Amino acid sequence: MTQRDVVFPTGRQALYERNRYSPAVRSNGLLFVSGQVGSREDGSPEPDLRDQVRLAFQNLNAVLHAAQCTFDDVVDVTVFIVDPQSRFETIWEVVPEYWGQAPFPNITCVGVTWLYGFDFEIKVIAKLPGV
DSSP states (O other): OOOEEEOOTTTTTTHHHHOOOOOOEEEEOOOOOOOOBBTTTOOOOSHHHHHHHHHHHHHHHHHHHHOOOGGGGGEEEEEEEHHHHHHHHHHHHHHHHHHOOOSSOOOEEEEEEEEEEOSSSEEEEEOOOOO
């Protein structure tokens, strides 16, 4: 088996190890980032929805930065939203703060019933620069 080329953002490795997953893996010129939520340093959810979305993007950007990427390198986005009918508009008020300029990445939004106490999760695939 090939060893995974794992990327860890600064200061959160213990959280990922405790939960037994890698925040991102480099493979064939791409970066596959695990779902990021609006978790505080201790892993607990940020209670305010807008702030939870901001924190999810900040956590995502920390993983991207650890791989020398930015959101501009993102080509594929999947978001998971608990009760999207009541939360989508609030979430989409925050997204432009992080989304950048067109052309935008593609996106798939999935409504879910449970995200371990969170209301929003974002996972991405990014093209590694220079590859």
